[in-house]
Amino acid sequence: MTFIxxxxxxxNCKIVYxxxxxxxxxxxxxxxxxxxxxxxxxxxxxxxTETDRTLFFDFMPLELGTVRGFKTRFHLYTVPGQxxxxxxxxxxxxxxxxxxxxxxxxxxxxxxxxEALYNLEENLRSHGYELMKIPYVLQLNKRDLPNVIxxxxxxxxxxxxxxxxxxxxxSNGVGVFDTLKAVxxxxxxxxxxS
Amino acid sequence: MADSPILMREQRYHQIKAxxxxxxxxxxxxxxxxxxxDGQQLAxxxxxxxxxxxxxxxxxxxxxxATGGMAKLIGEKEFPTLSHEGERESxxxxxxxxxxxxxxxxxxxxxxxxxxxxxxxxxxxxxAFAEIERESQDSLNNAPPFAGITDDEIDSLxxxx
Numbered sequence: 604m605t606f607i608x609x610x611x612x613x614x615n616c617k618i619v620y621x622x623x624x625x626x627x628x629x630x631x632x633x634x635x636x637x638x639x640x641x642x643x644x645x646x647x648x649x650x651x652t653e654t655d656r657t658l659f660f661d662f663m664p665l666e667l668g669t670v671r672g673f674k675t676r677f678h679l680y681t682v683p684g685q686x687x688x689x690x691x692x693x694x695x696x697x698x699x700x701x702x703x704x705x706x707x708x709x710x711x712x713x714x715x716x717x718e719a720l721y722n723l724e725e726n727l728r729s730h731g732y733e734l735m736k737i738p739y740v741l742q743l744n745k746r747d748l749p750n751v752i753x754x755x756x757x758x759x760x761x762x763x764x765x766x767x768x769x770x771x772x773x774s775n776g777v778g779v780f781d782t783l784k785a786v787x788x789x790x791x792x793x794x795x796x797s
Numbered sequence: 798m799a800d801s802p803i804l805m806r807e808q809r810y811h812q813i814k815a816x817x818x819x820x821x822x823x824x825x826x827x828x829x830x831x832x833x834x835d836g837q838q839l840a841x842x843x844x845x846x847x848x849x850x851x852x853x854x855x856x857x858x859x860x861x862x863a864t865g866g867m868a869k870l871i872g873e874k875e876f877p878t879l880s881h882e883g884e885r886e887s888x889x890x891x892x893x894x895x896x897x898x899x900x901x902x903x904x905x906x907x908x909x910x911x912x913x914x915x916x917x918x919x920x921x922x923x924x925a926f927a928e929i930e931r932e933s934q935d936s937l938n939n940a941p942p943f944a945g946i947t948d949d950e951i952d953s954l955x956x957x958x
Contacts, residue, residue, distance in 0.1 A: 605802035606837040607942065610810035614943075615837050645851045650859070659863070662836075662855045668954040670946060675954060678836065678855065694862040698800060698835025784955050791951045794802065794943045 604698040605794060607673070615676045616790050617698055618783075621723050622705035623715035624656070624684035627744040627773040631705060632661050632679055634779045639665060657683040660695050667787060677787055684719070693726045701738035701790040702727075703782055705773070706761055708743050708751040713760070720761060738789030739766045742782045747772045803833065804933040804942065809925060810840060816921050817842035820898075824914035825906035827886070830899040831922065832857050839896065848901070857890055857899045865892075878915075880908055891915045893923050895930075 606615040620628040629649065636647040643666045650659035661681040666674055682692040696702075704723060706716045724734045743757050758768060767785040771778025817829040821843050828843035830850055836858035841850045865875045879890040889911045891898040898919065900911050936942065 604800040604833070604835050604837070606833060606839070607802055607804045608810065608839075609805060610807045617835060617837075646849055648852050648856065659859060662852065664851050664855075670950050670954055671943065690866050691863070694859070694866060697862065698833075698837075787954075788951055791943075791946070791954070792948075795941075795946045 605700055612672055613674045613676055616700040617678045618701045618786055619696055619699045620681040620703045620705055622684055623707055623712060623719040626684060626705045626707040628681040628705050629657055629661050630773040631779050632663055632681055634773055634776045636663055657681055659691050693729055696726050697730055701786040703740050703742055703786050705742045705744050708745045709748055710750050710752050716761060735764050738786055738793055740782055740786045741766050742769045742771050744771045744773050746770045801937060804936050805929055809929050813840045813925050814842055816918055820914055820918050824900060824911045826900045826902040828901040830854060832897040832899055834858055834895050857897055861890060861892060861897055891919060893919045896926050898922060
């Protein structure tokens with residue numbers, strides 16, 4: 604839910620990175636955090652297990668710039684990808700303004716991608732949102748690995764509504780900011796309609 | 798589509814800040830933060846020091862969401878208050894409809910006092926937030942604040958230094 608504060612001249616929006624376990628959601632946030640000037644970001648909070656798997660969520664606030672005199676602040680969240688953290692994933696989607704689905708391009712993770720995408724649609728519906736109507740970007744991650752599925756096949760299986768598709772290697776930053784820009788742009792365009 | 802935006806005008810902001818300032822004084826608290834249930838910080842008052850209130854807001858919302866999930870599992874609607882007591886600093890969270898009142902306090906106060914004072918301002922906060930929601934809807938129906946925003950303006954955001 605976008606929050607517009609006239610007193611502090613700020614627009615605050617919530618973006619959630621969704622996807623199967625180990626697809627690179629936290630890696631996306633980590634790269635954004637590492638590559639952003641200190642004055643544009645807050646702390647990166649990671650609620651993770653002792654083995655660095657996301658337990659509840661990662662969170663970082665990011666300031667992108669000013670539009671019509673208002674600072675635009677994006678609150679970036681990831682969900683835990685592991686199947687059994689279903690209840691937590693649903694909670695984090697509440698109030699979302701835009702979603703990035705991070706797909707793992709490796710052949711052996713295709714079923715996990717499909718399952719996570721269905722899970723996303725279902726969890727959005729539980730809050731009264733529709734994937735077809737929400738700002739949304741599909742990121743095809745891990746394109747540098749040897750066993751990846753061709754992008755055309757991934758698109759045929761995972762694209763839902765003509766959403767922007769970004770090829771990425773989040774571990775070295777490729778496509779990370781393009782993904783963020785694509786979703787942030789849709790969120791702000793949506794604000795124009797509201 | 799996503800939820801409708803919430804617009805908070807200056808007058809409401811100052812009204813809420815005044816309630817938070819009074820609560821802080823009455824409860825002898827260090828910091829008082831008002832947070833929307835989705836994790837957005839609405840207003841804050843107190844001795845902030847280097848306290849990261851943006852993260853605090855997000856974590857408080859996550860905390861309430863998680864305990865709310867547990868409440869449902871055992872057949873409760875939600876847990877209306879949460880308290881975390883530390884060695885020196887403590888936190889008390891009250892759920893007031895769609896907002897969370899987060900009070901950070903130390904040995905200058907007590908949990909009982911913070912609970913009492915938080916409860917006393919909860920109606921005022923609920924009423925103020927109801928007004929904010931009503932005004933947001935009116936504003937979005939009559940004069941959406943960013944209706945005239947252009948593609949170029951949005952694009953320029955990504956080229957700002």
